[in-house]
Amino acid sequence: MTATATEKSTPASDVLHDYLGRLRSGDMGALPSVLALIALSAVFWVARPVFISQGNFANLFTQGAAIAVIAMGLIFVLLLGEIDLSAGFTSGVCAAVLAVLLTDQGWPWYAAVGVSLLVGVGIGLCVGAVVVKIGIPSFVVTLAAFLALQGVALKIMDNGRNISIHDGTILAIANKNVPPALGWVLWAVLVAGFAAIQYRKYLARTRLGLVGETGAVVIARVAIVAAVTAVAVLVLNGERSRNPELHSLKGMPIVVPLIAVLLLVGTFVLNRTEFGRHIYAVGGNAEAARRAGIAVDRIRITAFVLCSTMAAVGGLIAASRANSVDPNTGGSDVLLTAVGAAVIGGTSLFGGRGRMRDAVLGAAVVAVINNGMGLMGYSAGTKFVVTGFVLLLAAGVDALSRRRTRQQG
Template sequence: MSFADKTDERLVEDSSPKAMLEGFVRRMKSGDLGMVPVIVGLLIIWVVFYSQNERFLSSRNLVELLLSSSAIGMISVGVIMVLLLGEIDLSVGSVSGMSGAIMAVLVVYHDWSVLPAIGVALLAGLAIGVVYGLLYTRFGVPSFVITLAGLLAFLGLQLVVLGDNGTVNLPGDSWLIDFANFKFLSPLASYVLAVLAGLAYFGGRVLTIRKRRAANLSAPSVLSVAIRAALMVAGLAYVAYYLNLDRGIGYMPLLWILVIVFMDQVIRKTRFGRHVFAVGGNEEASRRSGIRVDRVYVAVFALCTMFAAFGGVLAAARLQSVAQSSGGGDTNLMAIAAAVIGGVSLFGGRGSMYAALFGMLVLQSITSGLNLIGVDAEVRYMVTGGVLLLAVTIDSLSRRARRSSGRG
């Protein structure tokens, strides 16, 4: 065997089950937990509630669970962006309610078509985030104070927008209501989507392998990637089959998941995303390396409030109306808790966009399960608080483990 052949062999990572298990154990010991705690927690929650009521894992309940998760889950996507910087936005609930009110009032009272009304609502959310970012970067006002003020201010503005009636009902024949409540993929389309997802994963990983090998870096074998892609297709196809026993995959949950996948690519594969992680990890070092830190903050705050506005529009469509209570209650709690429970570090610089998906599924699973077994609302709040505290504790312990292992 030639030297070149030996070099090529070393560029291929050991993808055997034993090597993968050893690598997994090493990451766990070093505090690199990733999505493992939330996935394990979700499985435990599902097993516990299924043992209490078999209807919990029925296809009907799971379809409803996804529909109920989408609106606040969309808000949580923006919250993750802010948390990656080590900041917080306490106003996402108020911004979502106000944005939903703007959209509804334009449609019902001013005879706007739905799409332009949604555009105005999203622009309003975007503008709010830009103001937050400027207040933070130009005047040094803490994000906690800025967004707490926003929480109160936009709650009041929502009441002004809604006017004396206090409630605006969307037209029953609106395509937006149809989209959020009654539109589902056909079984064939859901299976095709599963195959396309697997092919997209395989193609993306193969491109990454080629780039790494061209740079003389180690990379997994194409065979191991093909096996993972096949397993992904099989898993997604089964999920589609099971959900199709009821109504299937709703358009609104599908939109939410596609947004998560897109934003995951943005934060992992683009320069902007790398800058977000860098600023969240060490702001001063990022500034000295040439990153325009202020622009990153403004952009992230703007994205957060825009996603809050998007979630408010989806919530209005789901409920078919906007009221004075829209965006209130536990909207803030659920959106922020979903991101934290999903594994995004409160200390900044670490997290995945898929935290919005799994964290929201955990919270909605708790709500759905407790409702099925007839437990009162106060218990749900206590359980949710306990799960949130556990998630933050795990984050703190894993951060300590990373420091002791020298991984940051």
């Protein structure tokens, strides 16, 4: 006889007990990054109250957008226990291709974006093929690609030319806002989609007779997500202009729903598809995955392709925010910050553990550090020191949690 839904559900107290048990066993998840985000925000709020202003809140999204997207792509590679040091300059090269096609060649924006993304796919395919088929460590291959792509970017831009972007559609991505009413519509769609996913998961576990969460826990999770995102939309829809009579500035930046869509798609791919399950399997134990019949080589190459493609999207966002592309686009600290964002968010450098949300959370931490310390007048050097310390702390938490997991069996 089939058990009822009530018999299969776990009381809320048991859910909390299970969560605490996972923490004790070393599965920290996103907790460290969330606590860091709250603590840093509180410190900067006290030090500089303007940190929580509507204008600065919107700036945080645009400042961390490109890093978040590049970090999302790196998640696929990091889950395999690999690294892609070329992701930063991949974004730069793709942005350069976009700028040349738009400004010099006069192409329409959709064609230029398509070619730019194809360049990202090609770079990822080449890097992945060399790593997988020849067997050279990804660190060496992507370091070589890092240097080569830097040269390619210089060649595309005539050894240092700055190319301005004038296309209104591209510039709008990081510089324009969604109308307030449309922002609420997008919020409703997001919450409804999240609720549907949670309800589907709840029903699936119930029908299979698996012990799951109570309906109250599921509803509480949806309510929390709805409340947090509603506050964000409410703040972003407020007037941010100092002279609203001359120029009104309301609504969430267009880049926010773009990141939300990429986050939802990436999360679906990792959590709900066969490819995603194979990514985790290969990252956990490649030989066991091969013996189980998983096409390990194909999975690894595809991960590098996805990483470079997302880097191309990140380059597009960076070009939009800067209104131009120069040889430094994708260079400087872009790569290290993106890798740091993924690790700070909770993705393991040892492979097999991480989620797409880690990129967004980690990028938020990095953006808060840069923004808050900038408001407090600290130099770029101090920002790098603090960010490096946070990254080291995150890597230490990861190492300790994995050791704790092994001890717990």
